[in-house]
Amino acid sequence: MARYSKKAGEKVKKAMHERKRGKLKSGRSGKSLKSRKQAIAIGLSQARRSGAKVPKRSSSKRNTKRSSR
DSSP: OOSSOHHHHHHHHHHHHHHHHTOOBOSSSOOBOOOHHHHHHHHHHHHHHHTOOOOOOOHHHHHHHHHTO
C-alpha cells in the first residue's frame, strides 16, 4: 500500500520545480530556499494542508520544534 498519495507527489514535484527556478520562498522570512530537503518538507506540508494522504511528521521532529520556541 502506498504511503503517499499522487496529490502529495505532485505538491512535492511543484515545490522542487520552484526551488530549481529560484522561486521557492521561506514562509517566515521570505528568503529563497536552496535546500532539497526544505523543498520536500514544504511540498509535504502543503499536501497535508490540502488533505492529501501523507504520513504524520515524526515525533522527534515535532518535539524539537516545540522545545525551540
